[in-house]
Amino acid sequence: MSELQLAMTNTAGISSVMSFWVFVGSNAFRRPRELMLKLGLVVMVVGFLALTVAIGARGVDAGRFPLANLYESLLWFAWAVMGGFLIMQRLYPILHLGWLASLAAATMFLYGSWLPASQHEISPLVPALVSYWRQIHVPPLICSYAMFFLAGLSGLMQLWEAGRVRSLAWSLGSLMLGCTAIALGTFTSVDTFVLQAMFVGGSIAGLTGALLNLKQVMRTRVNAERAELYDEVAYRAIMIGFPLLTIGIITGGLWANHAWGTYWSWDPKESMALVTWLSYAAYIHLRIHRECSAEKLSLVTVAGMLLTLLTYLGFNSLGFGGLHSYGRFK
Amino acid sequence: MTTAPTLSRPAQTSPPPGRSRLAILASVRLTVLLLALIAAVVLIGAWCPQEAQVGQQKVIDMFGPDVALELSRWGVTDIFHTPLFLLLIGFLTVNMVACSVQRVFPRARLLKQPMPLLSEREISRLTVNSELALPGAPHTGIARLAQGLKRCGYQVRVETDALTAEWGKLGRLAGTVTHIGLLTLLAGVTVSSWTGFSGFQAVPLHGKLTFGQSEHSKLWIGRLPDWSVRVDATRREDYESGDPKQWYSDLSVVDSQGRVLKRQEISVNNPLSYGGVDIYQSSWGLDQLVVSFNEHVRHLDLRQMGKVYAAFLPLDEETMFIFSVHDQVKPLRLFAKRPDWGAPRLLAEIPPGKSIKLGSVNLTYREVVPVTGLQYKSDPGFPAVIAAFVFIIAGAMLAAVPHRQVWAHARIANKDDALTGTAGTSGENACILAVGGRSAKAGRAFEKSLSSLLAKLSGDGQTLAGETI
Numbered sequence: 001m002s003e004l005q006l007a008m009t010n011t012a013g014i015s016s017v018m019s020f021w022v023f024v025g026s027n028a029f030r031r032p033r034e035l036m037l038k039l040g041l042v043v044m045v046v047g048f049l050a051l052t053v054a055i056g057a058r059g060v061d062a063g064r065f066p067l068a069n070l071y072e073s074l075l076w077f078a079w080a081v082m083g084g085f086l087i088m089q090r091l092y093p094i095l096h097l098g099w100l101a102s103l104a105a106a107t108m109f110l111y112g113s114w115l116p117a118s119q120h121e122i123s124p125l126v127p128a129l130v131s132y133w134r135q136i137h138v139p140p141l142i143c144s145y146a147m148f149f150l151a152g153l154s155g156l157m158q159l160w161e162a163g164r165v166r167s168l169a170w171s172l173g174s175l176m177l178g179c180t181a182i183a184l185g186t187f188t189s190v191d192t193f194v195l196q197a198m199f200v201g202g203s204i205a206g207l208t209g210a211l212l213n214l215k216q217v218m219r220t221r222v223n224a225e226r227a228e229l230y231d232e233v234a235y236r237a238i239m240i241g242f243p244l245l246t247i248g249i250i251t252g253g254l255w256a257n258h259a260w261g262t263y264w265s266w267d268p269k270e271s272m273a274l275v276t277w278l279s280y281a282a283y284i285h286l287r288i289h290r291e292c293s294a295e296k297l298s299l300v301t302v303a304g305m306l307l308t309l310l311t312y313l314g315f316n317s318l319g320f321g322g323l324h325s326y327g328r329f330k
Numbered sequence: 331m332t333t334a335p336t337l338s339r340p341a342q343t344s345p346p347p348g349r350s351r352l353a354i355l356a357s358v359r360l361t362v363l364l365l366a367l368i369a370a371v372v373l374i375g376a377w378c379p380q381e382a383q384v385g386q387q388k389v390i391d392m393f394g395p396d397v398a399l400e401l402s403r404w405g406v407t408d409i410f411h412t413p414l415f416l417l418l419i420g421f422l423t424v425n426m427v428a429c430s431v432q433r434v435f436p437r438a439r440l441l442k443q444p445m446p447l448l449s450e451r452e453i454s455r456l457t458v459n460s461e462l463a464l465p466g467a468p469h470t471g472i473a474r475l476a477q478g479l480k481r482c483g484y485q486v487r488v489e490t491d492a493l494t495a496e497w498g499k500l501g502r503l504a505g506t507v508t509h510i511g512l513l514t515l516l517a518g519v520t521v522s523s524w525t526g527f528s529g530f531q532a533v534p535l536h537g538k539l540t541f542g543q544s545e546h547s548k549l550w551i552g553r554l555p556d557w558s559v560r561v562d563a564t565r566r567e568d569y570e571s572g573d574p575k576q577w578y579s580d581l582s583v584v585d586s587q588g589r590v591l592k593r594q595e596i597s598v599n600n601p602l603s604y605g606g607v608d609i610y611q612s613s614w615g616l617d618q619l620v621v622s623f624n625e626h627v628r629h630l631d632l633r634q635m636g637k638v639y640a641a642f643l644p645l646d647e648e649t650m651f652i653f654s655v656h657d658q659v660k661p662l663r664l665f666a667k668r669p670d671w672g673a674p675r676l677l678a679e680i681p682p683g684k685s686i687k688l689g690s691v692n693l694t695y696r697e698v699v700p701v702t703g704l705q706y707k708s709d710p711g712f713p714a715v716i717a718a719f720v721f722i723i724a725g726a727m728l729a730a731v732p733h734r735q736v737w738a739h740a741r742i743a744n745k746d747d748a749l750t751g752t753a754g755t756s757g758e759n760a761c762i763l764a765v766g767g768r769s770a771k772a773g774r775a776f777e778k779s780l781s782s783l784l785a786k787l788s789g790d791g792q793t794l795a796g797e798t799i
């Protein structure tokens with residue numbers, strides 16, 4: 001790693017942690033709130049720019065497009081989460097969501113930095129990955145995952161602002177279990193069936209619990225206007241993520257067709273991306289149908305976030321293989 | 331008159347009477363159910379290794395023989411060929427056709443319809459609305475608003491004292507375009523599976539690829555080509571570490587009389603196309619080692635051992651010759667192994683074409699025969715699939731464009747309008763501009779952008795007391 005790349009990656013990582021704390025602080029203190037929100041935003045912009053330079057420098061160091069292993073894809077993910085948030089906050093007054101976006105980015109940094117050193121090094125590509133299709137296929141996918149993450153976070157905020165505290169707790173529980181399963185799968189050798197059961201079981205139980213508790217409203221917490229805002233933010237984020245995922249899946253098919261002569265082979269990762277795609281198609285149609293409450297739609301965004309997590313990180317860390325094994329390193 | 335804008339979600343208009351049976355098939359509720367079920371089935375297919383992709387052994391390795399048998403019996407290990415999955419896809423197709431014809435495609439007609447003009451009252455009932463007082467006559471107020479809207483990218487239609495404006499009109503076509511794409515995809519895939527063929531053959535150097543063995547059980551229409559493909563040369567390129575970087579094969583397409591119709595070098599990601607058939611480099615290896623002992627030629631089968639290929643030749647009960655080659659150009663390394671030796675001993679390194687003396691025997695390294703793995707396929711539905719891809723991407727991108735509509739109406743201000751007396755906005759010099767609009771997909775963002783536009787507009791005017799957007 002070159003000095004520049006290292007310095008910029010560290011700056012970005014530290015900025016994401018810092019912006020998290022500044023945003024959290026802005027929620028805690030009443031007085032300088034506006035100022036702190038702006039400060040948090042500035043720190044995040046700094047982090048975003050630093051990460052842009054870091055990724056660029058890594059590309060120059062490697063002499064190739066810097067998106068070939070899990071570590072690099074995590075950098076991109078953090079970049080896209082920050083970038084997506086910066087775009088969304090221009091459309092909507094959602095700076096107080098900043099702490100969640102920073103938290104997501106910082107978590108990805110942390111996860112990336114804990115990966116074995118071999119992931120941080122710049123390694124040569126296997127024949128299958130030597131192709132210009134790689135840079136067409138992967139970035140839209142990572143960016144779509146980031147947008148779906150933002151949508152899921154907005155969905156969680158929507159539940160909070162709509163006073164659905166219990167549903168929120170259940171949703172958070174399922175997310176925690178999912179993340180724990182992925183962390184255990186990455187860094188320990190816990191049996192994969194246990195981890196799969198933990199992820200899938202946790203998701204199903206958590207979402208069912210959240211759905212059953214949707215009628216429980218804590219009236220004092222309700223802020224209808226903000227709830228509505230988050231509902232729309234989640235929708236818009238999905239409507240940006242959905243075409244990106246579509247492009248990612250289709251260019252993946254075109255690449256496979258170019259390289260192996262078949263555009264679809266039901267590879268697990270491919271199938272998983274299709275599941276995510278179908279789920280968001282279901283979300284879009286639920287919305288068109290206009291009979292679903294905003295809170296139910298928020299739960300769908302949370303379910304979508306779990307599926308995104310499973311597609312992006314879960315599959316490799318929970319013991320699945322396939323053509324897309326770049327995420328494996330154990 | 332203040333309207334806190336709410337995201338109104340009016341109920342879907344019900345289909346015309348007399349179509350109720352079709353209505354179930356065309357309902358979006360069924361769509362959501364089908365999408366969810368298909369997603370669940372695909373999820374199971376992603377989780378459980380599929381026999382068609384990785385073979386039965388992998389399933390047994392993962393679950394043990396008993397569970398594997400059970401999974402196989404339930405169709406889980408080949409889920410994408412189960413009647414259940416095909417049935418779901420069939421239902422989805424019917425659902426999509428019915429719904430598209432009934433509800434989605436007619437949307438395209440809306441593009442041509444101009445927006446109707448609305449009165450001041452109607453405007454005040456829109457989800458986002460506001461009234462503001464501006465200096466000057468009504469038509470100047472309208473003209474200024476029109477200018478502002480145009481700068482924001484709206485298409486504006488002005489009718490003396492009223493206007494309508496639209497942004498992102500094409501976004502309304504999203505459903506239509508996406509569904510045309512999806513239906514085209516289904517059509518393309520059907521054509522391919524009825525008339526296409528594919529297969530894999532490992533071809534040694536100077537050998538021929540023919541299509542007789544291809545998987546064409548599904549070949550309902552069409553026939554297999556009578557030409558074949560000869561491998562003239564094939565080689566591997568490495569990184570310095572010795573890991574493979576690229577594989578190449580020089581191919582000639584030859585007809586039944588042996589005439590060469592086309593020549594091309596292929597590599598991974600760079601296939602040969604001829605007569606509707608694509609031929610891909612998919613793997614590579616060394617097949618045979620050719621050596622001679624005192625002009626006695628022997629072909630030895632090679633086995634891959636990590637980065638090298640090895641052949642084994644027992645000399646007597648105790649001694650074994652091990653030949654190790656890396657590629658076609660590097661020297662052959664000859665080892666001997668005996669039980670009482672800890673490790674095999676290197677006897678000699680022989681460059682290609684050279685000989686060494688082993689006692690009375692002259693050992694010559696003649697050549698190593700590489701084998702190239704060629705994947706081939708003919709996919710007549712592919713153009714439709716490509717067209718479908720374009721439509722689906724375009725449709726999904728259009729869906730991200732929020733459609734926005736604005737109406738405005740202006741009239742001369744009168745005494746009842748509680749003007750707070752800013753210069754230039756009193757009496758007959760002022761007009762009252764009623765502005766309203768909606769955006770189903772992005773109500774809040776629309777509201778924000780419209781209110782900042784109006785704030786700019788009323789820089790020298792004012793919004794009426796108590797009026798907020």
Ligand code: HEM
Binds near residue numbers: 281356427506512
């Ligand atoms: C299988 C049956 C399906 C039916 C009956 C159906 C029905 C509909 C309907 C009624 C609309 C609303 C059109 C409008 O209001 O303009 C729509 C929009 C849409 N559909 Fe489907 N759909 C189906 C499958 C799919 C699938 C598999 C996808 C894939 C992703 C998809 C993607 C879309 C998109 C992107 C829109 C546009 C949404 C928007 O304008 O915001 N549809 N669909």
